[in-house]
Amino acid sequence: VRLGRIKQLPCFIRGVFLSNKQTIDKFKQAFLEEAGEIFVELEAALLELNENRGDNELVGRAFRALHTIKGSGAMFGFDLVAAFVHNLESAFDEVRNGRLKVSAELINLSLEALDQIKAMLQEAVGNKAASPAVSAEILTKLRQLTAPLELGATQAAPVAATIALSGFPAAPGAAAVATRDWHIRFSPGPDLMRGGTDPLLLLRELRQLGNLRIKANMAALPLLSELDPERCYIRWDIVLTTSAAREAISDVFIFADDSCALTIEPDEPKPLAASAVIGKSVEKHNTEPVVTAISAPAGTTSEASKTKSPSYGRRATDAPDAAASIRVSSARLDQFVNLVAELVTVQARLLEIATRRDDPEVIAVAEQIEHLTSSLRENSISIRMLPIRATFERFRRLVHDLARDLHKEVELSIEGADTELDKSVIDELNDPLMHLIRNSMDHGIELPVNRVKAGKCPTARLRLSARYSGASVLISVSDDGSGIDAVAVRERAVEKGLIEAEARPSEAEIFALVMAPGFSTARQITGVSGRGVGMDVTRRRVEALRGTIDIESKAGAGTNITLRLPLLDYDFGLTPIIALPRKIASAFCGDSKAANDGPYMRRS
Amino acid sequence: VPATLEQCEGVCLLRLDGDCNIASAAELKSLMAQALGCSRELRIDLEHATGLDITTLQLLWVCGRDAQASGVSIALVGRVPDDVLLAARHAGFDRFPVG
Numbered sequence: 001v002r003l004g005r006i007k008q009l010p011c012f013i014r015g016v017f018l019s020n021k022q023t024i025d026k027f028k029q030a031f032l033e034e035a036g037e038i039f040v041e042l043e044a045a046l047l048e049l050n051e052n053r054g055d056n057e058l059v060g061r062a063f064r065a066l067h068t069i070k071g072s073g074a075m076f077g078f079d080l081v082a083a084f085v086h087n088l089e090s091a092f093d094e095v096r097n098g099r100l101k102v103s104a105e106l107i108n109l110s111l112e113a114l115d116q117i118k119a120m121l122q123e124a125v126g127n128k129a130a131s132p133a134v135s136a137e138i139l140t141k142l143r144q145l146t147a148p149l150e151l152g153a154t155q156a157a158p159v160a161a162t163i164a165l166s167g168f169p170a171a172p173g174a175a176a177v178a179t180r181d182w183h184i185r186f187s188p189g190p191d192l193m194r195g196g197t198d199p200l201l202l203l204r205e206l207r208q209l210g211n212l213r214i215k216a217n218m219a220a221l222p223l224l225s226e227l228d229p230e231r232c233y234i235r236w237d238i239v240l241t242t243s244a245a246r247e248a249i250s251d252v253f254i255f256a257d258d259s260c261a262l263t264i265e266p267d268e269p270k271p272l273a274a275s276a277v278i279g280k281s282v283e284k285h286n287t288e289p290v291v292t293a294i295s296a297p298a299g300t301t302s303e304a305s306k307t308k309s310p311s312y313g314r315r316a317t318d319a320p321d322a323a324a325s326i327r328v329s330s331a332r333l334d335q336f337v338n339l340v341a342e343l344v345t346v347q348a349r350l351l352e353i354a355t356r357r358d359d360p361e362v363i364a365v366a367e368q369i370e371h372l373t374s375s376l377r378e379n380s381i382s383i384r385m386l387p388i389r390a391t392f393e394r395f396r397r398l399v400h401d402l403a404r405d406l407h408k409e410v411e412l413s414i415e416g417a418d419t420e421l422d423k424s425v426i427d428e429l430n431d432p433l434m435h436l437i438r439n440s441m442d443h444g445i446e447l448p449v450n451r452v453k454a455g456k457c458p459t460a461r462l463r464l465s466a467r468y469s470g471a472s473v474l475i476s477v478s479d480d481g482s483g484i485d486a487v488a489v490r491e492r493a494v495e496k497g498l499i500e501a502e503a504r505p506s507e508a509e510i511f512a513l514v515m516a517p518g519f520s521t522a523r524q525i526t527g528v529s530g531r532g533v534g535m536d537v538t539r540r541r542v543e544a545l546r547g548t549i550d551i552e553s554k555a556g557a558g559t560n561i562t563l564r565l566p567l568l569d570y571d572f573g574l575t576p577i578i579a580l581p582r583k584i585a586s587a588f589c590g591d592s593k594a595a596n597d598g599p600y601m602r603r604s
Numbered sequence: 605v606p607a608t609l610e611q612c613e614g615v616c617l618l619r620l621d622g623d624c625n626i627a628s629a630a631e632l633k634s635l636m637a638q639a640l641g642c643s644r645e646l647r648i649d650l651e652h653a654t655g656l657d658i659t660t661l662q663l664l665w666v667c668g669r670d671a672q673a674s675g676v677s678i679a680l681v682g683r684v685p686d687d688v689l690l691a692a693r694h695a696g697f698d699r700f701p702v703g
Contacts, residue, residue: 193626198657200695207694216696221662224637224670229629232658236696 031076032121033327038065039114040390046110047396051411053102060247062110063092064254069117071255081120087139088113091146097245106145108404111397113138179210181267182249184238189259193232197256203236205252210242330423333384340373340380347373384424388475389417391426392464395437399462402441409448409459410441419466421473425545425565429475432541435534436477436561437462444481444559454556456480469564478560484553486510492519511551515539538563606653609635616643617681620653620660629659636667640676648702651682656691665701678702 042065049058066089074082088110094100116138119130184206188199206212217235221227240249246264253262347369354366392414403410421429440462448458465476486507493499493513505513513519517536542549547565606622616639624632639646648664650656656664671678680702692700 193657193659198625200658200661200691203696204694214694214696215698218662218665221666221669224633224640224663224666227633227663227666229633229659229663230626232662234658234662234695238696 028076028078028125030327031072031078032125035069035072035121038069039118040393041065042069042114043111043397044393046107046114047400049102050104050107050400056096059092059095059102063089063096064251066092067251067254073121078121078124081117081124084113084120084135084139085117087142091142093248094146096247100146103145109138109141109145111400113142179241179243182238182240182242182246183263183265183267184240184249185235185261185263186238186253187235187261188232188256189261190228190231192256192259194230195256195259197259199232199234199236199256202252202256203238206238206240206249209244209248209252210240212241213239333423337380337384340376344373344377381422384422385420386423386426387418387420388426388429388466389414391430391433392417392466394430395433395464398434398437399441402438406441407447408441408445410445410462411459413461413463415463415465416467419468419473421466421565428541428545429563432538432563433464433475433477435538437464439534440477440479440481440559440561444479444483446482454482473565475563475565476560478558480558483555483557483559484511484514484551485555486553489513508551511553514551515549607632607635609639611643614643615645615647617647617649619649620656622653623655624653624660625655625657626659629663632660632663636663640667640671640674644676646671646676646678647681648678649682650680650684650688653685653688656688658695661692661695661697661701665697668702 042062045058045061045065049055049062052058066085070082070085070089073079073085091100091106091110095102095106100106112134116130116134119128120135122128123130186199186202188197192199203212203214215237217237218233220233220235222233227233242249246266249264250257250262253260256262347366351363351366351370354362396412399410399412402408445460445462446454446456451458451460461480463476463478465474465478467474489510490499490505490513493510493516494501494503496516496519498513498516498519499505515535515538519535539549542563542565545565547563550562550564551559552562553559606620606624606628608619608621610617610619618635618639620632646667648667668678680700684700689700
C-alpha cells in the first residue's frame with residue numbers, strides 16, 4: 001500500500017500556499033500519479049472484499065484508500081472529486097460500523113464510482129469531461145443503498161435518528177448507542193506542519209465526532225528568538241465524548257500518524273437513558289490505550305508510545321517507508337540507462353587504447369573503470385526490473401466485470417506474481433494478457449448451468465501465472481473451461497482457406513491456427529471477442545519480444561496458453577529476461593544486428 | 605506576506621491581513637522580534653485576518669508571553685473576526701493568545 005506517499009506529498013509544497021502555478025501543477029501531477037496507485041489498491045480491496053465479504057481488514061483497506069483520495073484530492077484542489085468520494089467513504093464508514101453489509105451491489109457500485117473518480121480526475125487536468133449524469137446516477141444508487149438504514153433508524157427510535165443525523169453512527173442492532181469518553185493526547189512531531197498538516201484542521205475534524213473538551217499545553221513553547229516558526233510546539237489533551245468507534249477517531253489522524261505521538265484511551269461507556277437503549281452495543285470495551293505514534297517527537301519515548309497498536313484495520317505495511325524508495329519517471333530512467341550504455345562504449349575504447357599503448361598505469365586505470373562500468377551496467381539494468389504483480393492484479397477487475405457481463409462465475413488465481421521482468425516487457429504484455437483472458441472468459445469458460453451439466457463446479461477457475469523456466473520466462477493463462485474445439489477450428493480454417501480441405505494438421509498445428517489474423521470460430525461477434533483480432537495481436541506482440549506461444553487444450557477440461565519469452569544470452573547469470581532498446585542492446589551486447597532488428601532480448 | 609509592521613512615536617502596529625499560515629510564519633516571527641526589540645508598546649491588528657493556523661496562533665501566544673516578560677505593553681486593536689476567535693477556541697486556547 002502506498003497510502004503513505006500521498007501523505008508525504010505536502011512536505012514538498014509546504015502547505016498549499018505557494019503561488020507558483022508551475023509548482024502546484026507539478027504536485028497535482030504527482031498526486032495524479034500517486035492516486036493511480038491508490039486506485040489499484042482500492043480496486044484490489046473491493047474485488048477481494050467481494051470474495052470475502054466479512055473481512056473487516058478489507059473494509060478498512062477500502063475505507064483508507066477512499067479517505068486518502070478524498071483528503072489528498074481536496075488538498076490539491078480537486079474539490080469535486082473530494083466531494084464525490086466523500087459519499088462513497090461515508091458508505092464504507094457505515095460498513096465499518098456494521099450498519100451496512102457488503103453486497104455485490106455495493107461492490108459493483110463502488111467499482112463504477114472508482115471509474116468515475118478516474119474520469120473526474122482526468123477531466124480536472126484537461127482531458128475528456130466526466131459525465132455529471134453518471135456521477136448523479138451513482139450517488140442516487142448509493143443513497144438508495146444506504147437510505148434504508150436511515151429510515152430504519154428513524155422508525156426504530158427517535159433517539160437513534162438524532163444520533164444518525166448528527167453523524168454518530170449507531171451500533172448494529174441498537175436503537176441507541178452508548179457514548180464514551182475518549183482521552184486523547186496529541187503531540188505533533190517537529191515536522192508535522194512542514195509536512196503540510198495543520199493540527200487545527202485535525203482538531204476540527206475530531207470535533208465533528210462528538211463533544212470535545214480540549215486543552216492546549218504550551219509548556220514546550222520556547223522564547224520567540226529560539227522558536228522555529230514552522231514547528232508546532234503545542235500539545236493537546238482532549239476528552240472526546242462520542243459513540244464513534246475507536247478507528248473513526250484514529251482515522252482523523254490518518255495523515256499525521258507518521259509524524260506525531262498519539263494516544264487514545266477509552267473510559268467506561270456512558271449509556272443513554274435506560275429507556276432509550278434497546279439491544280446492546282457490539283463494541284467491546286477495551287481499556288488498552290491505542291497508540292498510533294510512528295515517529296514521536298524528539299525526546300518523547302513514553303511507554304505508551306512504545307505500545308504496539310492493535311490493528312483496527314491498520315497494517316504494518318501501511319506505514320510509509322519514505323527512505324526505502326523514491327519515484328523516478330521512466331523517461332529519466334531510460335536516460336540514465338542510455339548514458340550508461342554510452343559509458344560502456346567509451347570504456348571499451350579506453351581499454352582497447354590502453355592495451356595498445358601497453359602502458360601499465362593506464363591499463364590499470366582502464367581496468368578499474370571497466371570493473372566499475374560493469375557494476376554500473378548491471379545496476380542500471382536491474383533498476384528497471386519490476387515484479388509482474390501489478391499487471392496481474394489489474395486483471396482482477398477485468399475478470400470481475402466480464403464475469404458479471406457474461407453471467408459467468410469465475411475465480412481468478414494468481415501465481416508467481418513476484419517474477420520480475422523489465423518494465424518495457426511488462427508494458428508489452430498488457431494487451432496480450434487482456435486478449436487471452438477475454439477469449440478464455442468468452443469462449444472457454446461455460447455458463448454455470450452448462451458447467452453443472454458437464455459435471456463441473458459452477459465456478460470456473462482462471463489462473464494467471466509467471467515463472468522462470470530454464471532460459472525462458474513463462475507467462476500462462478489457463479482455465480478449466482470447455483477447451484478449444486479442434487474440429488471446429490479445422491473446419492473454420494478450411495472455410496477461410498488457411499488450410500486445404502484434405503490437409504491433416506496435428507492438434508498443435510490446429511491450435512496454432514487460432515493465432516492467425518482474423519481467425520475466429522465465433523459465428524457471432526460479441527462485445528468481448530469474436531473478431532479474430534485479439535489472438536493475432538497477442539501473437540505479434542509476443543513475436544516482437546522474440547517469444548513463442550504454446551497452446552494446450554483438452555476438450556471439456558480447459559485450455560492453457562503459455563507465452564514463452566526467451567533469454568538469448570546465458571553469459572551473465574540467472575537474472576530475468578530484459579528487453580533492451582536497440583541502441584542500448586547494441587552497446588551492451590556488441591551485437592550490430594540488435595541495432596537494426598527491434599527489441600533485443602538478453603540477460604543482464 | 606500577509607503582515608506589516610508600522611512604527612509611530614514608540615508604538616509598533618503589527619497588522620495581519622488575509623490567511624496567515626506556515627508560509628508566512630517565518631516573516632511574522634521576524635516582524636514580532638523586530639517589534640519587541642524596538643518598542644515598549646505593541647499593538648496587533650487582526651481585523652483583516654481571515655484565518656490563522658497553529659503556527660500563527662502559537663507565534664501570537666509566544667509574542668504575548670515574551671512581551672509581558674520583557675515589559676512591553678501588548679494589546680489587540682480593532683475587531684477580531686469571528687473566524688479568528690473560533691480558530692483559537694478550536695485550538696484549545698483558554699483565552700485569545702493576545703489581549
